[in-house]
Amino acid sequence: MAAKVPRKNNGRSRGATTIAQVAAEAGVSPATVSRVMNDRFVGEDKIAERVRETAVRLNYAPSYSARSLALGQTQAVAFVAPDLRNPAFQAILSGLSTTANEDGYRVLIGDSAESVSEEPLLAREIRRRCDALVLCAPRMPDHELVDLASTLHPMVLVNRSAAGAAPALTVDYRTGIESLLKHLYELGHRHIAYVGGPTHSMSDKYRRDGLQSFTAQNADLAVTEVPGGVASEDGFNAVDAVISTKATGVLAFNDLVAIGLLGGLQERNVRVPEEISVAGFDDIPFARYIAPPLTTASVPHEELGVQAWYRLRSLIEGKEPGHDMVFQPRVEIRASTAVRRPD
Amino acid sequence: MAAKVPRKNNGRSRGATTIAQVAAEAGVSPATVSRVMNDRFVGEDKIAERVRETAVRLNYAPSYSARSLALGQTQAVAFVAPDLRNPAFQAILSGLSTTANEDGYRVLIGDSAESVSEEPLLAREIRRRCDALVLCAPRMPDHELVDLASTLHPMVLVNRSAAGAAPALTVDYRTGIESLLKHLYELGHRHIAYVGGPTHSMSDKYRRDGLQSFTAQNADLAVTEVPGGVASEDGFNAVDAVISTKATGVLAFNDLVAIGLLGGLQERNVRVPEEISVAGFDDIPFARYIAPPLTTASVPHEELGVQAWYRLRSLIEGKEPGHDMVFQPRVEIRASTAVRRPD
DNA sequence: GACCTGCAAGAAAGCGCTTTCTCAGAGTCT
DNA sequence: AGACTCTGAGAAAGCGCTTTCTTGCAGGTC
Numbered sequence: 211m212a213a214k215v216p217r218k219n220n221g222r223s224r225g226a227t228t229i230a231q232v233a234a235e236a237g238v239s240p241a242t243v244s245r246v247m248n249d250r251f252v253g254e255d256k257i258a259e260r261v262r263e264t265a266v267r268l269n270y271a272p273s274y275s276a277r278s279l280a281l282g283q284t285q286a287v288a289f290v291a292p293d294l295r296n297p298a299f300q301a302i303l304s305g306l307s308t309t310a311n312e313d314g315y316r317v318l319i320g321d322s323a324e325s326v327s328e329e330p331l332l333a334r335e336i337r338r339r340c341d342a343l344v345l346c347a348p349r350m351p352d353h354e355l356v357d358l359a360s361t362l363h364p365m366v367l368v369n370r371s372a373a374g375a376a377p378a379l380t381v382d383y384r385t386g387i388e389s390l391l392k393h394l395y396e397l398g399h400r401h402i403a404y405v406g407g408p409t410h411s412m413s414d415k416y417r418r419d420g421l422q423s424f425t426a427q428n429a430d431l432a433v434t435e436v437p438g439g440v441a442s443e444d445g446f447n448a449v450d451a452v453i454s455t456k457a458t459g460v461l462a463f464n465d466l467v468a469i470g471l472l473g474g475l476q477e478r479n480v481r482v483p484e485e486i487s488v489a490g491f492d493d494i495p496f497a498r499y500i501a502p503p504l505t506t507a508s509v510p511h512e513e514l515g516v517q518a519w520y521r522l523r524s525l526i527e528g529k530e531p532g533h534d535m536v537f538q539p540r541v542e543i544r545a546s547t548a549v550r551r552p553d
Numbered sequence: 554m555a556a557k558v559p560r561k562n563n564g565r566s567r568g569a570t571t572i573a574q575v576a577a578e579a580g581v582s583p584a585t586v587s588r589v590m591n592d593r594f595v596g597e598d599k600i601a602e603r604v605r606e607t608a609v610r611l612n613y614a615p616s617y618s619a620r621s622l623a624l625g626q627t628q629a630v631a632f633v634a635p636d637l638r639n640p641a642f643q644a645i646l647s648g649l650s651t652t653a654n655e656d657g658y659r660v661l662i663g664d665s666a667e668s669v670s671e672e673p674l675l676a677r678e679i680r681r682r683c684d685a686l687v688l689c690a691p692r693m694p695d696h697e698l699v700d701l702a703s704t705l706h707p708m709v710l711v712n713r714s715a716a717g718a719a720p721a722l723t724v725d726y727r728t729g730i731e732s733l734l735k736h737l738y739e740l741g742h743r744h745i746a747y748v749g750g751p752t753h754s755m756s757d758k759y760r761r762d763g764l765q766s767f768t769a770q771n772a773d774l775a776v777t778e779v780p781g782g783v784a785s786e787d788g789f790n791a792v793d794a795v796i797s798t799k800a801t802g803v804l805a806f807n808d809l810v811a812i813g814l815l816g817g818l819q820e821r822n823v824r825v826p827e828e829i830s831v832a833g834f835d836d837i838p839f840a841r842y843i844a845p846p847l848t849t850a851s852v853p854h855e856e857l858g859v860q861a862w863y864r865l866r867s868l869i870e871g872k873e874p875g876h877d878m879v880f881q882p883r884v885e886i887r888a889s890t891a892v893r894r895p896d
Numbered sequence: 897g898a899c900c901t902g903c904a905a906g907a908a909a910g911c912g913c914t915t916t917c918t919c920a921g922a923g924t925c926t
Numbered sequence: 927a928g929a930c931t932c933t934g935a936g937a938a939a940g941c942g943c944t945t946t947c948t949t950g951c952a953g954g955t956c
């Protein structure tokens with residue numbers, strides 16, 4: 211009968227050099243190798259040197275999985291947003307990723323696509339794979355958001371707040387759109403169409419609040435809402451509805467929608483801004499290059515991502531995350547809006 | 554003296570329910586819980602039911618780290634690109650991410666930013682965190698690419714090939730730009746400027762090859778190269794150089810550069826396409842909306858991402874990755890190019 | 897020289913899973 | 927009834943690290 215030999219490598223061979231191999235080769239214990247690799251070694255320099263030399267010779271690199279298990283942390287964070295194809299979210303991601311990388315953290319992405327109902331599940335699932343989460347969930351119902359925020363710590367919210375359950379980085383859409391509306395008002399426009407965002411999304415609600423607030427103060431101003439969406443095609447599809455309102459100015463939910471709108475208007479030979487003024491929101495990088503350059507409210511998306519990381523990092527380190535921040539959009543006046551022409 | 558009690562939980566408490574707790578609570582062994590959770594259980598239904606019930610009651614979810622270590626795989630893949638702010642790469646990422654998600658894989662992102670030299674390190678580092686890698690590295694020297702490809706398996710290359718060392722999904726930039734050049738030629742342009750991409754990038758080299766090939770066949774055509782880059786500002790900065798070539802048509806390295814160029818041209822009151830025709834490359838979503846709508850060569854970036862996932866998946870499963878694919882750009886003629894006006 | 901101190905390095909436990917191995921007990925066959 | 931095969935479920939090893947605990951040994955003190 212065969213001698214009972216301890217099963218090694220669990221039957222599978224994974225190939226990569228392990229800490230044990232380095233230890234054996236260098237004639238030390240795995241503990242020593244670990245300490246050397248993590249700069250916690252306090253013994254003789256010769257030993258450390260030998261370990262280091264052996265490690266590079268054997269092409270050793272510690273296993274992330276093993277390390278994660280032992281340490282209880284993954285050195286990764288997640289970013290969940292409803293639509294990664296939107297340049298605004300990409301900018302946030304870019305800011306987050308770049309900054310997190312500097313601290314040795316990588317980011318995992320989660321695109322909740324269209325499905326609002328799947329969002330909490332996705333957030334939970336992806337959160338379990340890493341150490342923290344940045345969540346953009348404009349359409350998630352408040353109670354679910356609070357629920358998530360209280361269970362998924364550490365996490366930071368972008369564009370939403372959850373009653374203090376998690377640090378929040380928000381944008382003052384309300385004031386932003388109010389400024390845009392004021393801009394149009396000052397240009398003489400008295401009838402304005404608003405091509406809205408997704409129904410039930412908070413980012414849309416804030417905008418409506420802003421519009422309402424300004425309208426309430428100016429009796430001679432009328433704002434008509436037109437169903438829109440988040441993407442260029444939504445703007446494109448809203449063109450007829452916009453034209454039929456006879457409004458002389460249009461505010462779009464975001465730049466993407468505004469751009470689609472511009473495309474549709476042009477197709478129908480409606481001149482912008484001569485016949486109708488159009489403004490977007492976000493100031494995505496292309497807003498200034500389209501025809502005509504788009505008046506919009508600039509939001510510092512990259513900065514939002516950067517700040518999100520700083521807060522996450524504090525939270526991971528068990529420190530205070532710092533105060534919540536509310537970013538104020540800045541109106542960028544470009545050529546897509548102009549003084550209202552007499553009819 | 555205190556009785557020697559085995560140290561539990563390594564001193565730290567991580568809070569989450571473990572498989573052992575579920576097992577204890579359900580009165581079974583951890584092995585059984587594991588089997589039930591992974592649908593490998595073959596025993597009595599009552600037991601399975603009890604385990605499942607206990608698991609949801611205790612809010613149990615297996616630890617990804619532990620699972621990764623035991624299984625030797627992470628259910629994640631990485632995407633490394635030189636600039637995640639470029640819509641073209643974002644589209645690839647989007648296609649990759651969406652498709653991978655359907656198979657339960659998440660994607661980790663790596664932005665190699667400007668630094669070509671750091672790219673191999675980044676790729677290696679991030680690759681060790683997951684099961685496979687999609688690499689876009691237009692500027693990496695061939696030998697390094699081959700080196701990487703042979704050591705980082707499974708991986709797939711996008712926009713580059715490495716002598717069969719890894720599956721490659723490429724775009725026929727050469728033919729693409731040749732078609733664009735032909736388009737301008739047919740419009741009567743005989744002197745064309747090419748605002749190039751990053752020096753030493755393969756994607757730029759392919760384009761130059763295409764230009765040269767067409768130029769060689771048409772003696773009455775002159776193409777002047779102008780240094781450019783990858784971003785809109787590079788195009789913007791190239792404006793004076795372009796104007797001074799006196800070319801009547803311009804081909805830009807990509808849409809971003811073309812858009813910047815358009816912006817700069819407009820600022821100097823040079824009308825497009827009346828005075829000069831401009832074409833880009835990639836057909837990013839905004840290309841059709843800018844002013845004037847940009848003639849460009851359309852590349853199916855999302856599809857590239859989708860195909861990248863399919864190949865990665867095959868590789869992960871130990872299957873054949875399928876044939877390499879070369880995507881053919883399709884010329885999209887829009888308003889930024891027009892017949893050359895007599896001087 | 898016995899005793900204590902301090903320090904360098906190893907032994908081993910633990911992280912939370914998966915999976916092989918093992919072994920009762922039930923069922924089958926002659 | 928005894929031998930034999932299944933089969934269901936648990937024991938335990940293993941994944942590759944980190945870190946606590948332990949120990950051997952050199953140097954210092956009285």
